[in-house]
Amino acid sequence: MSIAGRLLQILLTTALLSFVFFMLIGLMPGDPIDLAIAGDPRLSAEDAARLRALYGLDRPLVERYLAWAGGVLEGRFGYSRLFAQPVADLLWPALRSTLLLVGLALLIAAGAGVAFGVAAALKQGLAGPIGLIALLAQAVPGFWLGILLIMIFAVTLGWLPAGGMAEEGEAAWRFLVLPVATLAFAQLAAYTRHAAAAMADALRAPWIRTARARGASEARIAWQHAFPNAAVPVITLIGLDAGALVSGAVITEALFARPGMGKLIYDAVMGNDSNLALLALLVVAVVTMLGSLAADLAQRALDPRLR
Amino acid sequence: MPPLGPLRRAPRRRPLQALAGLLLALPALLAPPSLARAEGREVLTIGISQYPASLHPNIESMVAKSYILGFVRRPLTAWDPDWRLVCLLCEELPTLANGLARQESTPDGRPGLRLRLSLRQGLRWGDGQPITAEDLRFAWAAGREPATGFGPAEFYRQAYELLVIDERSIELRLDRITFAFASMGDFQPLPRHLEEPIWQADPRLYRSRSLYERDPTHPGLWSGPWRVAAVQPGSAITLERNPLWSGPAPHFRQIRIRTVENTTALEAQLLAGQIDMIAGELGLPAEQAAALERRARGRFVLHWRPGLVYEHLSPNLDHPALADRRVRQALLLALDRQRIVAQLFEGRQTVAHGPLHPLDPMHDPAAPRWPFDPARAARLLAEAGWTPGPDGIRRNAAGERLSLELMTTAGNRSREQVQQVIAAQWRAVGVEVRIRNEPPRVLFGETLRQRRHQGFVLFAWVSSPEGVPRSSLSSTEVPSPANGFSGQNYAGFRHAELDAILEELPVTLQAEARRPLWSRLQAIYAEELPALPLWFRQEAHIWPRWLEGVRPTGHLNPSSLWAEEWRAR
Numbered sequence: 001m002s003i004a005g006r007l008l009q010i011l012l013t014t015a016l017l018s019f020v021f022f023m024l025i026g027l028m029p030g031d032p033i034d035l036a037i038a039g040d041p042r043l044s045a046e047d048a049a050r051l052r053a054l055y056g057l058d059r060p061l062v063e064r065y066l067a068w069a070g071g072v073l074e075g076r077f078g079y080s081r082l083f084a085q086p087v088a089d090l091l092w093p094a095l096r097s098t099l100l101l102v103g104l105a106l107l108i109a110a111g112a113g114v115a116f117g118v119a120a121a122l123k124q125g126l127a128g129p130i131g132l133i134a135l136l137a138q139a140v141p142g143f144w145l146g147i148l149l150i151m152i153f154a155v156t157l158g159w160l161p162a163g164g165m166a167e168e169g170e171a172a173w174r175f176l177v178l179p180v181a182t183l184a185f186a187q188l189a190a191y192t193r194h195a196a197a198a199m200a201d202a203l204r205a206p207w208i209r210t211a212r213a214r215g216a217s218e219a220r221i222a223w224q225h226a227f228p229n230a231a232v233p234v235i236t237l238i239g240l241d242a243g244a245l246v247s248g249a250v251i252t253e254a255l256f257a258r259p260g261m262g263k264l265i266y267d268a269v270m271g272n273d274s275n276l277a278l279l280a281l282l283v284v285a286v287v288t289m290l291g292s293l294a295a296d297l298a299q300r301a302l303d304p305r306l307r
Numbered sequence: 308m309p310p311l312g313p314l315r316r317a318p319r320r321r322p323l324q325a326l327a328g329l330l331l332a333l334p335a336l337l338a339p340p341s342l343a344r345a346e347g348r349e350v351l352t353i354g355i356s357q358y359p360a361s362l363h364p365n366i367e368s369m370v371a372k373s374y375i376l377g378f379v380r381r382p383l384t385a386w387d388p389d390w391r392l393v394c395l396l397c398e399e400l401p402t403l404a405n406g407l408a409r410q411e412s413t414p415d416g417r418p419g420l421r422l423r424l425s426l427r428q429g430l431r432w433g434d435g436q437p438i439t440a441e442d443l444r445f446a447w448a449a450g451r452e453p454a455t456g457f458g459p460a461e462f463y464r465q466a467y468e469l470l471v472i473d474e475r476s477i478e479l480r481l482d483r484i485t486f487a488f489a490s491m492g493d494f495q496p497l498p499r500h501l502e503e504p505i506w507q508a509d510p511r512l513y514r515s516r517s518l519y520e521r522d523p524t525h526p527g528l529w530s531g532p533w534r535v536a537a538v539q540p541g542s543a544i545t546l547e548r549n550p551l552w553s554g555p556a557p558h559f560r561q562i563r564i565r566t567v568e569n570t571t572a573l574e575a576q577l578l579a580g581q582i583d584m585i586a587g588e589l590g591l592p593a594e595q596a597a598a599l600e601r602r603a604r605g606r607f608v609l610h611w612r613p614g615l616v617y618e619h620l621s622p623n624l625d626h627p628a629l630a631d632r633r634v635r636q637a638l639l640l641a642l643d644r645q646r647i648v649a650q651l652f653e654g655r656q657t658v659a660h661g662p663l664h665p666l667d668p669m670h671d672p673a674a675p676r677w678p679f680d681p682a683r684a685a686r687l688l689a690e691a692g693w694t695p696g697p698d699g700i701r702r703n704a705a706g707e708r709l710s711l712e713l714m715t716t717a718g719n720r721s722r723e724q725v726q727q728v729i730a731a732q733w734r735a736v737g738v739e740v741r742i743r744n745e746p747p748r749v750l751f752g753e754t755l756r757q758r759r760h761q762g763f764v765l766f767a768w769v770s771s772p773e774g775v776p777r778s779s780l781s782s783t784e785v786p787s788p789a790n791g792f793s794g795q796n797y798a799g800f801r802h803a804e805l806d807a808i809l810e811e812l813p814v815t816l817q818a819e820a821r822r823p824l825w826s827r828l829q830a831i832y833a834e835e836l837p838a839l840p841l842w843f844r845q846e847a848h849i850w851p852r853w854l855e856g857v858r859p860t861g862h863l864n865p866s867s868l869w870a871e872e873w874r875a876r
Contacts, residue, residue, distance in 0.1 A: 029753040047460050050453045054511070083540060084361040084520045090540060147571065154579040162579040163572050164565060165542055257567040257576070259541035270748060 003297075010289045014282060018072075019065060021281050025274045026061045032081055032272045033057060055081070068278070078275035082267060087276045090264065091283065095246060097165070098260035101253070102244055104176065105183035110238055112184070113191020118230070120192070121199035122222055130192060138189035146182040146255045153178060163256035179256040183249055187241070194237055198230035205229070228302050235298045242291020247284040348853065348875035349560040354573050354582035355589040358541050358566040363519035365450065365457045365493050370865070371566070374588050377867025378546050378562055379529040383424065383491040385868055388858040390666060390772045392490055395868065396438075398425045400489045403816060408489070413467070413482045420488050425476040429553040432498050433526030433534045440471045442496035445503050447479075450494070454510040462494055485813040486821065487773070501527050532557040532871040542566050557871040570595055577849065578603065584857075587612055587848030588865045592721055596847030597653040607849050612859035613657050615664055615770050616844040620713075620729075620763040621755075624799045624837075628709055629762070633691040635836040639677040640684035641736040647728050648842055651721070655847070659840035661829045662768070662776055666861070669773050669822060674829035684736045693737070701737040710739040712762030714754070717744035722765055725841075729765075756792045758785075758799060767844065771863055773825075777809045780837060800837035852876075 033052050052058045056067070071078060077087045120130040154162035163179075166172040202208065203226050211225050250262030261280060268277035359372035364380060381395040394400050401407035401422045413419040430438035449455045450463035457463070468480040481488065506513045518525050523535050532554060533546035546562040565582055567573040570591050576582045585591060587610070591599065600609045622629045629635060648656045660677075663670040693701035693709045701709040713730060715722040723744065730740035741762070745754060754760055768779065778784050782801035784794030808828050815821045848859045848866070856872040 029749045031752070046464075050460070051456065054454065054456050079515050082360050084363070084366065084515060085540070086515075093540065147575070150572075150575045150579070154581075155575060158579065162575040162581055163567065164576065164581060165539060167537075167539075167543070167545075254569040255572050257542065257565070257569065257572050259539075263568075264541070270746070272748065272752075 003293075006293050006296075010286065010293070013289065014286055017285050018069065018278065018282055021278050022065045022068065022274070023061060025269070025272075025277055026064070028269075028272070031057055068275070077279050080268070080273050080276040082271045082273040082276065087279050090276060091279060094259055094261050094264040094280075095283070097258060098246060098249075098253075098262065101176065101179055101258060101260060102183065102246075102249055104180045105187060105249075106238070106241055106244070108180065108184040109187035110191050110234070113188050114195045114231075114234055116188070116192040117195020117197075117234075118199050118222070118227065120196040121203060121230075122218075127196075130196070134189040134192040134196075137185050137187075137192070140185070142182055142186040142249075143251050143255055145185060146178070146252060149178045149182060150255075163258065165258060175256075175258075179252050179258060182255075183252050190237060191234065194233050195230060198233045199226060202226035202229040232299050232303055235295050235302070239291045239295020239298075242294070243284055243288030246287045349558075350563065351559045351561070351584070351854070351873070352563040352565060352582045354565050354567050354576055354585045356566070356568050356570055356573055357589050358568075361520060362523045362535065362538075363514075363517055364495055364497070365446070366514055366517075366519075368493075370589055370863075373863065374586055374865040374867050375544055375546075375564055377531075377865045378533045378870050379531040379535055379549075380495070381531055381868065382493075382495045382864075384489060385864040386490075386772055386860065386862050387864075388860045388866070388869070390668070390860075390862065394427075396426055396430065396495070398427055402489065410484065411480075413480070417482060418484050420481040420484055422479045422481065422488060423472070423476060424479065424491075426496070427553070428475070430530060431551045431553065432500075433529045433549050433551055435551060436498070436500050436527060437474075438496050438530055439474050439499075440477045442499045443477050443494075444469055444471055445499035445506075446495060446497040449497065449502075449506050449510070449513070452510050455506065456511075456514045457493075462492055466494075483814075484816065486816050486818075487775075487813065490771075496530075498527050501525065533559075533562055536561075552871075555871050558874045562870070574599060577607075584850035584854065585848075586866070587846035587859050590849065591847055593652045593655045593845060593847060594721060596849065597655050599849070600847075606852070608852055608854070610848040610850070610857070610859060611655055611845045612848060612861045613664065613666060614844050614846045614861040615667075615772070615774075615863070616767050617659060617662060617664075617770065618656075618765070618767045618841040618844060619659070619662075620765050620839040620841065621760075621797050622763050622838070623758055623760045623797070625758070626711070626761060628693070628703075628711070631691050632835055633687045634693070634709075635839065636677065637684040637687035637691070637736070638733060638738065639836060639839045640680045640687065641738070642729060642732055642839070642841075643679040644841055645679065647725060651724055651728070652842075655845050656842040657845065658842050661832050661840055662770075662838075663825070663829060664843050667772055668818075669825035671826040671829045674826070675833040677833070681732075681736050688736065688738075695737050699734075699737055700739045708739055709737065710741060712741045712743055712760065713765065714743050714745065714750065714760055714763070715765040716747045716750055718746065726765060755797045756786050758797055760797075763839070764797070765841075769863065775809060775812050777813075780805060780832075781809045782806050796837075798837050800835070802831060802835060802837075805831050805835075 032055065033048050056064060068078065079085065080087050080090055083090055116130045116133065120127040150162045153160045160177050161175050164175060166175045208221055208225055211221050216225070246261055247265065249260070250266050253260040253263045261284070265277060265280045265284070267273070268280060355371060355374060357369065357371035359369050359375055360367045362372065362376070364376060383394070383396045384392055384400065385395050387393045392400060399405065399407060401424060403410070407423045409421045411419055411421050426438060426440065432438060447463065447466060447469040450457050450460060453460070465481045465483055466479050467482050470478040472478055501518055505516050505518070518528055523538050526534050529535060529549060532549055532552045534549040535544060536547035537545040543566065544564045546564070548557060548560050565576070567576055573585060574591060574595065577585055590596070596609065622635060624630050644658045648654055648658055657665065661674055665672070688701055688709070692703050696702040696708070703709070713726055715726055726742055730742060733740050750764070755764055770776070778795040780796060780800060782796070783806070784796040785799050785801070786792040786794045786797065805828065808824050812821060812824050815824060846859060846861060848857065850857055853876045854873060855876055856874045857866055858869055858872070859866045
């Protein structure tokens with residue numbers, strides 16, 4: 001399918017998803033006024049009816065969806081009930097924070113994972129220790145590692161903050177080190193294993209033997225002949241992980257008290273903030289689909305058989 | 308009394324807590340010094356576990372908002388740390404004795420009240436404008452308009468007329484008599500010069516266009532010892548000293564409030580010195596605070612304040628077995644609450660014998676109590692027709708098993724532990740317990756409200772001193788489709804005498820005349836058990852040893868309302 005066709009497909013899927021998300025959120029038990037009544041005994045039946053009408057919750061779900069969709073087409077995404085602000089204003093800072101956190105972690109995990117994987121495939125002696133590192137990365141729960149890092153570097157040594165966001169005059173990178181390390185380590189295993197397996201496969205391919213027979217150096221064989229082929233599954237993996245760039249890492253964000261997309265979506269869904277939840281979920285869906293498209297394009301560029 | 312629902316002091320999920328406790332134990336004593344110390348103790352950084360949905364004083368009702376607003380604006384009246392109603396912005400509390408409150412008739416001939424309130428002299432908004440009676444009039448007018456969308460509007464419906472007497476005084480006319488008339492609750496001045504034009508433009512859009520939402524750092528919105536200087540949505544609010552505050556000068560130049568929802572992370576930030584104190588109003592759960600107290604003894608002051616959060620088991624009285632009060636009494640007799648508190652909370656909860664806290668002025672220590680007595684519980688169950696079956700579970704004459712559902716908020720580790728112990732203690736007297744938990748939004752939003760529970764629900768109410776529990780006990784407050792599921796009598800409890808007391812209490816103006824009514828209410832409660840009392844929670848307030856003057860309250864008016872008294876040693 002052409003790029004234009006894929007983009008059209010993404011557009012239609014997004015429209016369909018918006019309807020599905022809206023209905024699912026709307027059908028969840030307990031509307032915002034139900035929750036408010038449960039939380040405040042001073043709210044009478046009269047107050048409930050007044051507030052329902054004010055929020056438009058007394059209208060049928062489909063009618064509400066059409067009103068929401070009409071607003072979106074005019075560039076109005078509505079207000080967040082939880083934060084009393086336009087949802088777009090809330091989304092951007094959360095998105096920026098998550099892109100920074102998860103993007104850096106992904107970059108480090110992919111970079112280190114590929115390096116480890118290639119090294120393990122090329123040097124037999126390194127395969128054992130690197131396999132052990134990958135096993136550890138896979139086995140150690142992220143939250144546990146996060147707490148361990150906080151304990152060592154924030155509480156005991158006092159070198160880095162235990163969490164939160166930098167304020168004016170504070171170095172932002174110091175607040176990123178521990179959460180990025182926690183996330184990157186958790187993702188390291190998958191990249192290492194994929195890269196190692198793909199590189200080992202590539203090194204066994206007939207054209208590698210041919211290259212060796214032609215007298216090509218081992219470095220040239222590894223980087224010019226084997227690596228471009230081994231990179232294809234790794235790129236697929238990065239494409240699949242693109243969704244996480246914007247969906248956030250709710251446990252890491254909670255543990256390090258960083259406001260990001262993961263926490264925002266969780267709060268919006270649990271707090272019945274449909275405008276916010278809907279837009280955030282749609283952003284995640286769109287970025288995931290675009291990530292997948294980008295990965296396909298990158299694969300085509302690397303592998304002529306796919307063109 | 309509101310249940311501890313998701314919009315209020317929602318219990319946070321703490322799956323990491325146990326592990327974190329172990330991990331944090333060793334370095335607790337090795338932590339670096341507080342950051343505030345390095346800044347000459349002019350800055351105080353406070354950790355709380357919830358971020359406010361709005362900073363508008365009348366929109367949404369959250370503990371986090373009350374806590375933060377306590378620093379930056381003051382209500383007309385509040386309950387002080389000694390649980391006495393006091394004036395904060397007003398000069399004198401209106402009472403019948405001082406003549407500032409008068410009984411009168413409403414225009415349609417019903418008994419009503421007329422109150423006179425005068426603002427203190429010298430009050431100013433942070434932009435220098437004086438706080439006047441016109442600011443109260445605007446707040447009243449906005450609250451009266453249904454489209455404005457203020458949350459609870461009962462006060463505004465009752466206060467049918469507001470007369471501006473002079474620049475600082477108003478008269479309020481209420482369409483009913485209630486002993487709590489002097490408590491103004493959410494009614495407080497709003498900066499008319501800034502907010503009225505926005506409200507007048509379109510009351511329906513006021514909620515989102517108010518400066519409290521669009522420009523919360525505008526100095527003219529605030530009138531307390533500090534004003535909001537910076538907002539980082541979802542994570543932090545910074546307050547700066549307000550030079551126009553007319554009260555005693557606050558010690559701290561800056562207050563930084565940090566939201567860390569995960570209480571393990573909150574504790575870590577405290578130990579790492581990133582925050583100086585954890586507010587008890589929105590801080591660590593009792594078991595976590597008790598563990599911290601053991602580990603980091605000497606580094607912090609850990610002040611336990613008994614509070615008005617009442618943990619209880621609410622039955623559904625439509626359940627055939629639970630409709631029999633002997634069964635409810637037996638189930639309470641079978642619970643060793645003292646032991647649960649000692650084992651699970653290190654003794655840091657106050658065992659409850661009724662809905663009134665022992666510190667409440669109307670608490671009656673002579674009200675009947677149900678001590679742990681499994682033998683008596685067994686006798687009562689047998690009397691009620693439930694006898695042990697071959698598997699130890701009791702059955703009635705029809706052969707039905709005494710099997711009850713026990714629900715609570717899923718993910719609340721502390722309540723889930725309590726649930727397990729209750730199930731074991733009831734199993735010991737032949738009662739089968741089926742545990743079924745739901746997320747707070749489902750439990751409070753649907754199951755409880757529509758009374759779909761088939762047994763007991765473990766949750767909490769939070770109240771104010773001498774708060775009349777009408778919404779949770781009156782037979783007119785049983786949620787039903789007819790009343791839009793608006794009541795909070797989830798048990799479905801109906802008792803004619805109690806209904807009469809609940810109607811009579813609010814209109815009995817003399818405290819001493821109310822006392823026998825309260826005693827009777829507590830006696831009926833103990834006898835009928837519309838809910839099985841468990842305990843009152845204690846708040847764990849944690850602050851550094853160099854800080855003094857903090858006075859936790861234990862009720863809904865937070866300690867921050869008196870924060871200008873806080874000092875660094």
